[in-house]
Amino acid sequence: xxxxxxxxxxxxxxxxxxxxxxxxxxxxxxxxxxxxxxxxxxxxxxxxxxxxxxxxxxxxxxxxxxxxxxxxxxxxxxxxxxxxxxxxxxxxxxxxxxxxxxxxxxxxxxxxxxxxxxxxxxxxxxxxxxxxxxxxxxxxxxxxxxxxxxxxxxxxxxxxxxxxxxxxxxxxxxxxxxxxxxxxxxxxxxxxxxxxxxxxxxxxxxxxxxxxxxxxxxxxxxxxxxxxxxxxxxxxxxxxxxxxxxxxxxxxxxxxxxxxxxxxxxxxxxxxxxxxxxxxxxxxxxxxxxxxxxxxxxxxxxxxxxxxxxxxxxxxxxxxxxxxxxxxxxxxxxxxxxxxxxx
Numbered sequence: 001x002x003x004x005x006x007x008x009x010x011x012x013x014x015x016x017x018x019x020x021x022x023x024x025x026x027x028x029x030x031x032x033x034x035x036x037x038x039x040x041x042x043x044x045x046x047x048x049x050x051x052x053x054x055x056x057x058x059x060x061x062x063x064x065x066x067x068x069x070x071x072x073x074x075x076x077x078x079x080x081x082x083x084x085x086x087x088x089x090x091x092x093x094x095x096x097x098x099x100x101x102x103x104x105x106x107x108x109x110x111x112x113x114x115x116x117x118x119x120x121x122x123x124x125x126x127x128x129x130x131x132x133x134x135x136x137x138x139x140x141x142x143x144x145x146x147x148x149x150x151x152x153x154x155x156x157x158x159x160x161x162x163x164x165x166x167x168x169x170x171x172x173x174x175x176x177x178x179x180x181x182x183x184x185x186x187x188x189x190x191x192x193x194x195x196x197x198x199x200x201x202x203x204x205x206x207x208x209x210x211x212x213x214x215x216x217x218x219x220x221x222x223x224x225x226x227x228x229x230x231x232x233x234x235x236x237x238x239x240x241x242x243x244x245x246x247x248x249x250x251x252x253x254x255x256x257x258x259x260x261x262x263x264x265x266x267x268x269x270x271x272x273x274x275x276x277x278x279x280x281x282x283x284x285x286x287x288x289x290x291x292x293x294x295x296x297x298x299x300x301x302x303x304x305x306x307x308x309x310x311x312x313x314x315x316x317x318x319x320x321x322x323x324x325x326x327x328x329x330x331x332x333x334x335x336x337x338x339x340x341x342x343x
Contacts, residue, residue, distance in 0.1 A: 004102035004321045007060040009049030012322035012329070015063065015102075022105050023098075025075035030113045032087060036126035037101035037318075037338040038066035040167070044329045046093075058097035063321070064338070065093050067101030068116065068125025078110045086116040088125030090133055090287060094280055101126075102321050104340055111284055114291045117299045122343055123313060127167070127305045127335045128294060134279050135171035136290035138228045138250035139179070141275040145226060145248070146179070149293045151300070155180035158220040160242065162186050163230040164196035164204065165333055168252060170311045171303065172228045173199040175294075178302035184219055186212065192333065199310030207238070216242045223247055233257035240266055248273040311335050 001022050006014040025031045043064050071085040081087060091112050093100035099108040116125045139159065140146060146153040159176040163169040164185030176183045177200040185196045186207035193204045205215050216224065223244025229235060232249075234256035239249055240263065251274060279287070297303050305311045312334030316324040321338055328336045 001104040002318055003062055003104070004100075004318065005060040005062055006047055008052070008056065009047060009054040010052040011048070012044075012325045014047065015322040015325065017319055017321075020103075023107055025073050025078075025107050027076040028078060028110055029075040029107050030071055030078055030081060030087075030110050031073040031105055031107045032067075032069045032089065032113065033072045033105055034067050034069040034101050034103060034340040035343050036068050036122045037064045037340055038126035038129060039064055039324050039328045039336040039338065040066060040130045041328060042130055043093075044325045047325065060097065061093065062098050062100035062103050062106070063093060063325075064101040065089075065091055066126055066129030067092060067106070067340075068122040069106075069341075070343075071113070072105060074110070080110050081113055081115060086122070086125075087113050088116050088128050089113055090129040090291065091279065101340075102318065102338065104318075111288065114295065117295055119301075120298045123337060124298065124303060124305050126337055127311065128303070130279055131167035132171040132175070132294050132303065133287055133290045134168050134252050134277060135175055135228065136293055137277050137279070137282060137286060138168075138172060138252055138275075139176055139226065141250050141277070142226050142248040143246055143273055148289060149175055149179045150296060151178060151180060153179040157225040158182045158184065160184045160186070160216065160224045160227045161201070162207070162228065162235055163255070164199065164201055165192035165310070166230060167311065167335055169196070169228070169230065170199045173201045173310070174303050175297055177202075178297050178300060182219070184216060184224065195307075195310040195312070195333065197310070198308060207235070213238060213241045220244070226250065228252070231255040232260045236260050236262060240270075240272070243270060243272055246271045246273070248275060250275045250277055252277040305335060307334075313337055315339055
């Protein structure tokens with residue numbers, strides 16, 4: 001089978017296309033014929049490492065955490081899927097040499113494989129994983145908010161999504177709106193504003209506007225209930241100015257810097273909660289719960305992709321995985337997909 005691997009960290013040129021035999025799934029494992037692989041920033045960051053030429057935990061690694069395909073074989077004790085099921089994958093490459101979705105067949109633990117609702121496309125499935133599970137977690141960490149999402153779960157709440165044109169921001173807008181929230185998002189300019197509006201945000205603002213705090217406060221006079229934050233170093237002052245008493249700020253990325261300065265007195269006077277979100281260490285139970293909620297949203301038509309839904313798609317074939325990684329690394333807006341096989 002055709003497989004993309006890298007044996008040392010570095011730029012996209014370390015990704016190589018090789019031929020490998022398929023392996024049989026062991027107990028608790030599922031083999032999936034990959035139809036579409038999704039590329040996320042976490043994939044190129046793992047490939048680059050901290051410096052070029054680092055030694056890996058394995059002799060080589062198959063990249064890409066997300067994807068969608070068809071169950072090809074199952075090992076003993078697998079009860080959640082059967083051969084022939086259409087599925088989406090999350091954390092496929094985490095702590096595994098050969099689990100990544102940049103290959104024709106991937107073997108991975110059954111707990112990372114989720115049935116696709118019948119009406120859901122493989123493109124949608126490959127666009128879930130890291131973005132949608134991260135967004136789901138960010139929307140369910142508030143002190144007095146819901147622990148799971150469903151229609152009405154966020155009714156009466158106002159959610160601010162920073163960076164609504166990104167993949168996580170896009171999923172957060174869609175999930176929050178599906179759950180009944182009033183959704184505000186901030187973006188850098190008109191092109192991204194159009195995408196955030198297409199995703200379903202009720203209010204789309206430009207974060208560089210001098211009166212953006214006033215604009216947010218006019219929508220939420222008592223402050224917003226929850227902030228889904230991509231750039232805490234840049235936005236901490238704005239966040240403090242618009243968060244309500246006992247509001248929560250869910251941080252899932254460090255765009256703009258690793259260090260954040262907080263005014264302790266002002267934050268504790270408002271009882272503000274900061275919750276940091278990293279999908280890899282959040283725990284299997286949280287991922288499973290998120291997957292169930294995501295599938296419910298998919299069944300309701302709430303997590304569409306494509307330019308008309310606010311998430312443009314950029315496509316490559318497996319042989320050009322390096323180009324796909326380079327495009328994501330360049331900061332392209334939208335979702336980068338790799339067509340691995342015909343459905």
